[in-house]
Amino acid sequence: MGNSVGVPEGIKHRGRVWWLTPVIPALREAMAVGSLEAMSSRPAWSTRYISYMEAENQTGFLEFILLGLSEDPELQPFIFGLFLSMYLITVLGNLLIILAISSDSHLHTPMYFFLSNLSWVDICFSTCIVPKMLVNIQTKNKTISYMDCLTQVYFSMFFPILDTLLLTVMAYDRFVAVCHPLHYITIMNPRLCGLLVFVTWLIGVMTSLLHISLMTHLTFCKDFEIPHFFCELTHILQLACSDTFLNSTLIYVMTGVLGVFPLLGIIFSYSRIASSIRKMSSSGGKEKALSTCGSHLSVVSLFYGTGIGVHFTSAVTHSSQNISVASVMYTVVTPMLNPFIYSLRNKDVKGALGRLLSRATPCL
Numbered sequence: 001m002g003n004s005v006g007v008p009e010g011i012k013h014r015g016r017v018w019w020l021t022p023v024i025p026a027l028r029e030a031m032a033v034g035s036l037e038a039m040s041s042r043p044a045w046s047t048r049y050i051s052y053m054e055a056e057n058q059t060g061f062l063e064f065i066l067l068g069l070s071e072d073p074e075l076q077p078f079i080f081g082l083f084l085s086m087y088l089i090t091v092l093g094n095l096l097i098i099l100a101i102s103s104d105s106h107l108h109t110p111m112y113f114f115l116s117n118l119s120w121v122d123i124c125f126s127t128c129i130v131p132k133m134l135v136n137i138q139t140k141n142k143t144i145s146y147m148d149c150l151t152q153v154y155f156s157m158f159f160p161i162l163d164t165l166l167l168t169v170m171a172y173d174r175f176v177a178v179c180h181p182l183h184y185i186t187i188m189n190p191r192l193c194g195l196l197v198f199v200t201w202l203i204g205v206m207t208s209l210l211h212i213s214l215m216t217h218l219t220f221c222k223d224f225e226i227p228h229f230f231c232e233l234t235h236i237l238q239l240a241c242s243d244t245f246l247n248s249t250l251i252y253v254m255t256g257v258l259g260v261f262p263l264l265g266i267i268f269s270y271s272r273i274a275s276s277i278r279k280m281s282s283s284g285g286k287e288k289a290l291s292t293c294g295s296h297l298s299v300v301s302l303f304y305g306t307g308i309g310v311h312f313t314s315a316v317t318h319s320s321q322n323i324s325v326a327s328v329m330y331t332v333v334t335p336m337l338n339p340f341i342y343s344l345r346n347k348d349v350k351g352a353l354g355r356l357l358s359r360a361t362p363c364l
Helices: 009-013 017-032 044-057 073-103 110-127 130-139 146-179 181-187 190-215 233-239 245-279 283-316 320-345 347-363
Strands: 063-066 143-145
Touching (some): 063 146, 073 110, 073 130, 073 320, 110 130, 110 146, 110 347, 146 181, 146 190, 146 233, 146 245, 320 347
16 A cells, blocks of 8 residues: 555554555545545545544634524624624723823822723723624624634633733732832832733733644544634634643643632732721721722622633533623623723722813813
8 A cells, every 4th residue: 555546645654544445446536536525435434534634734724613692693683782882881991991090190000000901901802802703793704714713712811811910910009008008109119010010911921822832733623613702712622623631731720820829819918908907097098998999809809700600600501602691791791890890989090080081071
């Protein structure tokens, strides 16, 4: 069995030439007409094996199908309008927070520096998911290319990691402000603040790249339908026909390191903050501390609550639609609500937004 029968080199190197013994006539017949389509003289399993080899060598040309939240055509206009509204509110609300902080000198402090970064991350997180979903609904085309799907997987991991680490850094900032107020300016200096933000971005980039580098070694040879409204890592792994043990192990390890440990750090910070607030004699100091810490604690509760809710839903139900609906909470709803939480519960941000809007009104 040499090259005279047209055996592909890639298959021979894999030590599977004996698999082709019963289908050599079919292969010769197919290559004579320049096609590898299934013929009557070829067993069905041989077609599947050849399709596997073709998919393995052509991942750059693969396309996945995003099934979305619902396949009911009558619901598509409602879903489109709902997600477009939430996306616009998310972008506008977070942009207002960023503009209010940058335009008001009273808010040029470490806490609001981190908040502006969080608002920017929320805008980017929604942007990497919602626009593609809206385009798919509008064009009635649910396909997404392999490279676009990898890109979406990368950013859908990258921005939540940034959210987690930024919320942890903000908890540390509140801990220093409440528990060590006299040393706050010295400890939370601009250099440290910039370094903390840089480290969060570096960790996010490296972790996401590690996931993507492992994904590029996967092969896909069966169903390309993703029962979700975006390319989510665990759903992609379920479609792979190669071993995903390393990918799954990395998910569990990173979830523990970048999910559990930051949460423990936040809990520790707020336990110390609560102890310090109880010792305060001034009611004004207590009120200010509760105002700034309360908004941050609400955002933390919303972020971790929706994240845990999604994982709990995926563990107790096998319905992909229920999982997709639960995912809407942390991918769309949480970034949309964060500006409202900070503007309604924080007097400084509320005042800065009022001054920003008052200056902008005469220009309209």
